[in-house]
Amino acid sequence: MNATAHRYRIALLPGDGIGPEVMAAGRRVMDDLARRRGIAFEYAEYAIGGAALDAHGVPLRPADLDLMRSSDAVLLAALGGPKWDTGPANLRPEAGLLALRKGLGAFANLRPARIFPDLVSASKLKPEIAARVDLIVFRELTGGLYFGEPRGRGEGEREKGRKGEREKGKTAIGRTAYNTMIYSEEEIRRIAKMAFEAARGRRKRVTSVDKANVLEVSQLWREVVTEVARDYPDVELLHLYVDNAAMQLVRDPGQFDVLLTENLFGDILSDLCAELVGSIGLLPSACLGASGPGLFEPVHGSAPDIAGKGLANPLAMFLTIALMFRHGLKRPDLADEVERGVAGALKSGLRTRDLGGAAGTAEVTERVIQKISEEA
């Protein structure tokens, strides 16, 4: 047993939909660990997303972001929902999440996808292929299309240029909108380094995903990643176009170890990985920067259709808490305990609805807590 007594300050952002339920489940797990391990978690709760729009009229208050900066880790559950879907981009729940990621400088999003042996049959893949899924996506998180400038809606430049023609009634040009994908060398370099470092502790293979056959920004991506690779001669580097990467992930996911990619490609491919491991209700993520607290969030969304019903799968949240212990609080001992507890619960046959079973949030939570203490 690890006898290190410590106090950790955790910022909690329950958010919307199933967010508050899975956050409450996560707190149960953390509190039980704290009691048994002689540590203390000091929680400070903040509104984000739709909850913050309702309470404060903005999806994230700048003052709250400032307060979170002095915590040891920031834990977010999920945000968004149909109630807030009609607002302009800067007043949607998601804008709060982007401001949080950017504000914390959390440029590297780690999304591990590894199959639990007991869930091989829950994957959509043939068992022998599913059994080999063990990869980690390094998704760039504070650049690319999500943060491109300029951006806009309405009369874009292209439309203005053809205004004369339109006024003469020759062409009917509809509405336009645009986003720009921009990456600087430094933005690419810093996440590439993290991906190569991680590969060294794994199977020593980085697959960089881009669209360099079409996009200039991807050509720069490929160049910089290739340069970084020179410092890691022990790590193998492969480049794949994103369309091929999507196909390869389904065809033979076992070939991937560290998958390095830009923001939007990583968003899309990490949802694909959910089906490789069986459910998006299983995928955790860590968002890390150069300094300051990391942000930890499950990959899943707020699932408004099942919110408040006690049906949400809290396992992604528990696994996210494990990543918070490992990468944020530097307590790999606690991370291992939580991960063993989740594996133990699955081994005992427990399945939520997304995994074809009937267990609810509370039942899963109690079983995981029980397994954590049994396996300790």
Ligand code: IPM
């Ligand atoms: C994710 C989500 C977010 C993203 C949304 C909610 C803005 O899909 O974390 O994958 O696109 O990054």
Ligand code: MG
């Ligand atoms: Mg996503």
